[in-house]
Amino acid sequence: MRCLAENTETGKDLLRFLTCGSVDDGKSTLIGRLLWDAKLLCDDQIVAIEADSQRSGSHGQDIDFALLLDGLQAEREQGITIDVAYRFFETQHRKFIVADTPGHEQYTRNMATGASTADLAVILVDARKGILTQTRRHSFIASLMGIRHVILVINKMDLVDYDAAVFYSLRATYLDFAEGLGFETLSCLPVSALKGDNVCAASLSMPWFDGAPLLAQLEAVEVYSSADSLPFRMPVQWVCRPDLDFRGFCGTVSSGHIAVGDTVVVAASGQTSTVRRIVSFDGDRAEAWQGDAVNLVIADEIDISRGDTLAVPHDCPDFADQFSARILWMHADPLLPNRTYLIKIGTTVSGVRINRLDCRINVNTFERTAAECLALNEVGVCDVAVDRAVAFDSYAANRGTGRFILIDRYSNDTVGCGMILHALRRATNVYRHAETVSKSARVTLMHQKPCILWLTGLSGSGKSTLANVLEQHLHGLGCHTMLLDGDNIRHSLNRDLGFTDADRVENIRRVGEVAKLMVEAGLIVLVAFISPFRSERRMVRELMEDGEFLEIFVDTPFDVCCRRDSKGLYAKALNGDIPNFTGVQSPYEVPEFPELRVDGTADVATSTEAILALLRARGIL
Amino acid sequence: MPLGTKSERGQFSVSRHDLVHLQRLEAESIHIFREVVATFEKPVMLYSIGKDSSVMLHLARKAFFPALPPFPFLHIDTAWKFREMIAFRDRMAREMGFQLLVHINQEGLERGINPFIHGSKLYTDVMKTEALKQALDHYGFDAAFGGARRDEEKSRAKERVFSFRTASHHWDPKIQRPELWDLYNTRIAKGESIRVFPLSNWTEYNVWEYILAENIPIVPLYLAKKRPVVERDGLLIMVDDDRLPLRPGETPLLKTVRFRTLGCYPLTAAFESEAETLEDVLVEMRAMHTSERQGRVIDHDQAGSMEKKKQDGYF
Numbered sequence: 015m016r017c018l019a020e021n022t023e024t025g026k027d028l029l030r031f032l033t034c035g036s037v038d039d040g041k042s043t044l045i046g047r048l049l050w051d052a053k054l055l056c057d058d059q060i061v062a063i064e065a066d067s068q069r070s071g072s073h074g075q076d077i078d079f080a081l082l083l084d085g086l087q088a089e090r091e092q093g094i095t096i097d098v099a100y101r102f103f104e105t106q107h108r109k110f111i112v113a114d115t116p117g118h119e120q121y122t123r124n125m126a127t128g129a130s131t132a133d134l135a136v137i138l139v140d141a142r143k144g145i146l147t148q149t150r151r152h153s154f155i156a157s158l159m160g161i162r163h164v165i166l167v168i169n170k171m172d173l174v175d176y177d178a179a180v181f182y183s184l185r186a187t188y189l190d191f192a193e194g195l196g197f198e199t200l201s202c203l204p205v206s207a208l209k210g211d212n213v214c215a216a217s218l219s220m221p222w223f224d225g226a227p228l229l230a231q232l233e234a235v236e237v238y239s240s241a242d243s244l245p246f247r248m249p250v251q252w253v254c255r256p257d258l259d260f261r262g263f264c265g266t267v268s269s270g271h272i273a274v275g276d277t278v279v280v281a282a283s284g285q286t287s288t289v290r291r292i293v294s295f296d297g298d299r300a301e302a303w304q305g306d307a308v309n310l311v312i313a314d315e316i317d318i319s320r321g322d323t324l325a326v327p328h329d330c331p332d333f334a335d336q337f338s339a340r341i342l343w344m345h346a347d348p349l350l351p352n353r354t355y356l357i358k359i360g361t362t363v364s365g366v367r368i369n370r371l372d373c374r375i376n377v378n379t380f381e382r383t384a385a386e387c388l389a390l391n392e393v394g395v396c397d398v399a400v401d402r403a404v405a406f407d408s409y410a411a412n413r414g415t416g417r418f419i420l421i422d423r424y425s426n427d428t429v430g431c432g433m434i435l436h437a438l439r440r441a442t443n444v445y446r447h448a449e450t451v452s453k454s455a456r457v458t459l460m461h462q463k464p465c466i467l468w469l470t471g472l473s474g475s476g477k478s479t480l481a482n483v484l485e486q487h488l489h490g491l492g493c494h495t496m497l498l499d500g501d502n503i504r505h506s507l508n509r510d511l512g513f514t515d516a517d518r519v520e521n522i523r524r525v526g527e528v529a530k531l532m533v534e535a536g537l538i539v540l541v542a543f544i545s546p547f548r549s550e551r552r553m554v555r556e557l558m559e560d561g562e563f564l565e566i567f568v569d570t571p572f573d574v575c576c577r578r579d580s581k582g583l584y585a586k587a588l589n590g591d592i593p594n595f596t597g598v599q600s601p602y603e604v605p606e607f608p609e610l611r612v613d614g615t616a617d618v619a620t621s622t623e624a625i626l627a628l629l630r631a632r633g634i635l
Numbered sequence: 636m637p638l639g640t641k642s643e644r645g646q647f648s649v650s651r652h653d654l655v656h657l658q659r660l661e662a663e664s665i666h667i668f669r670e671v672v673a674t675f676e677k678p679v680m681l682y683s684i685g686k687d688s689s690v691m692l693h694l695a696r697k698a699f700f701p702a703l704p705p706f707p708f709l710h711i712d713t714a715w716k717f718r719e720m721i722a723f724r725d726r727m728a729r730e731m732g733f734q735l736l737v738h739i740n741q742e743g744l745e746r747g748i749n750p751f752i753h754g755s756k757l758y759t760d761v762m763k764t765e766a767l768k769q770a771l772d773h774y775g776f777d778a779a780f781g782g783a784r785r786d787e788e789k790s791r792a793k794e795r796v797f798s799f800r801t802a803s804h805h806w807d808p809k810i811q812r813p814e815l816w817d818l819y820n821t822r823i824a825k826g827e828s829i830r831v832f833p834l835s836n837w838t839e840y841n842v843w844e845y846i847l848a849e850n851i852p853i854v855p856l857y858l859a860k861k862r863p864v865v866e867r868d869g870l871l872i873m874v875d876d877d878r879l880p881l882r883p884g885e886t887p888l889l890k891t892v893r894f895r896t897l898g899c900y901p902l903t904a905a906f907e908s909e910a911e912t913l914e915d916v917l918v919e920m921r922a923m924h925t926s927e928r929q930g931r932v933i934d935h936d937q938a939g940s941m942e943k944k945k946q947d948g949y950f
Contacts, residue, residue: 026653028656028659056923056925056926057925058925058926059926082789083789083792084789085788085789085790085791085792085793085942086789086790086793086808086809086942087942087943088808088809096808096809097793097808097809097811098793099789099792099793100785100786100792100835100836101786101792102785102786102836102838109656111836123813124811124813126813126815127795127813127814127815130814130815130816131816251666251669251670251673252669252672252673254699254700254701254702255702256701256702256703260701262701264669264698265669266662266665266666266817293700293701294697294700295696295697295700296697305659305662306658306662307661307662307663307665307666307669307698309700320673344813356822358818358820359818361670361673363822417815417816417818418818419813419815419818419820421820421822426820426822426823426824427812428812428813428814428815428820431813431815431818
């Protein structure tokens, strides 16, 4: 597009908004009514909705406006909204994209999806039910996501006889609650979506209300983005190298402005250079703004690749591996401190650990309470430790570079999202000391290839017995070994830990780090730990170099372990005397791809020989 | 009654504020294209030859300029596409220099599956959905760009930009991954794939405005011209070749018609229009009172049609 306008103030701009609130507050009905009254529906859509309303509508002979948006079969059958629907419409004054989001608590993540790209939230309340937890939760998430403008719609006024007292009382309650949420504009509106009161036209049934109807408010509210006036940031997305003579760095300008001749700095290395060209299909450009997808050619040959962030030298983003953030958890498996996840921030994907969970924030009262984990739809403040330093800003200062998502390493599900508060300096002030005698020097002196033999399995599966016999054999062969046994370590290094999921994660993290140090000392380390979670076994694997971590699954059926019960623990656990016992109340996640599986019911000599064979095959013996 | 009226040539142009909006949409789409190429091993673009594909092709060229789009373009042929579409496809591949892959379900072809005998549902299942899955499996693509827009249809309005598919190409609309901001989750396990929709936030009108503003080549069938059609079940079906079995009493008539969407000719209805230029098309669209996919027979062959087709792996 060659003739783009410089003046964006004239003409119709775009407003992205969402509708949210508790289930059955009439969100989909409101949008359906708005489209209907504003005459924004097509003829065939009107015919279809009339037919649908007869078939599966919930208002007898009347039109069920929600069916315009609830497009999934499951939604229409159950009469609920499951996922966010996007609708596009345009009036004489403005273009709109509306995200109609679900009210059910279990689908809060879909509401967050809709909120993340919205400028304004229309929050609905059922006049009969008042301000509910879900109203508060959605208001809180809207505020977390940085939405500055809110219209509170008190809906179903027809069912409370259009009573002004009901409206003003709910309005007062909400204003009181929302005081701390930092909304720039907040207007309250009495509506009947079903009857059309105060949707497109002022209500005849509520002459006591003199505010503008919803559509007029949506057309009038002024939202502007400050992202153009912020310092320049661009996460590098892709390096364009069609031939040896061209190297361009592609990405979307996340904030600020860039022009040919400007100096840019690579946040990671601190190296600077100048912008030589801004290449585009339509010819070179002189400058680019926030939101533009550009291809920059830099004057000097400096190292830049995907995941790097380009910035202006006088106002750089933070570059650190630890920060504090608010996290909204979106998965049924809770967030556990010290478990590792993947983080996507800008164009970087890296391993990440929640080092500490500062607190959980109650969505009703905003009270901060201590917490061991974050369950589905909960919000907490966390210390986040990324595997490597990354460039970021606080979300308040710069939305584009202050946000991230968390991904589960196994299912690849998006399990959480976060908004950064500030960098934590503790990581930057602790420097690694370079060691003069290296790992390889120590290993050479030992005349052996160090590794971890990680024995995992249920309690009573025979891990400790097998590890002991194995260590005797290795010792007899002249190997330098060390045995770390779960029970013994729990009496010493880890005696402060219990058996909750969070403590189990920390238990394995510590023993993993200890085993790693021993490998660096050149030892063959035998670890006999139940280690029930795949995620932590994988975390230890990733601490080590390739081939150093050998996972051995001691596979003994549950009933065999129960029968053996050498410590009498199963009897107690099954009796309910030990909570969180693996295999009883707490899960054991079977290894998917262990280096070796040994049959825990076979005799120890056979299993030992199988492991020795593995070590020979891997060149360790 | 023709829907469109002829506008005076040159009078219509895309306004400045609309260009700003198009520029935003363009940048968002380019971002999506680049993210896929940077994170997937074997992406492909589904090229259906229609107006959305034309816009996608143009955006892909912009996204990677001065490099060429670093992925092939796949056309799922059914043997029932309009002849002008096939000619246009081959010309584009030649002129734009992209690698064109054409796949047709050979088994379906050999069994003579066609929309007249087997009905539009079975025909679409075999010649489009199955064919697409065959091709994706055959080449091992892990990401596939499609031109679907959220304003097209109610189940599409619910879909993510990066839409996850199981190893058997299944879409489960009840457990879609959350999609926050522009931080797309591109992680998949072996065998799984992602369908990517760079035009998610475009409307039909935006597509036409962009085609006009950017002078993008499109199949001439989108513009009004005298064409032989028969009226069948209230729809105007173009007699594109002699394979269309004429029912008793049907005689092809020459009418000035054009198409709003393009698919297989026996399943895609034309409508009477005088809109011979892109400017005319935009003027006509402003006055239209029907939605885009109304002329698609396959959207109406069962309740919740599109969602069911999508769950099975249709685009």
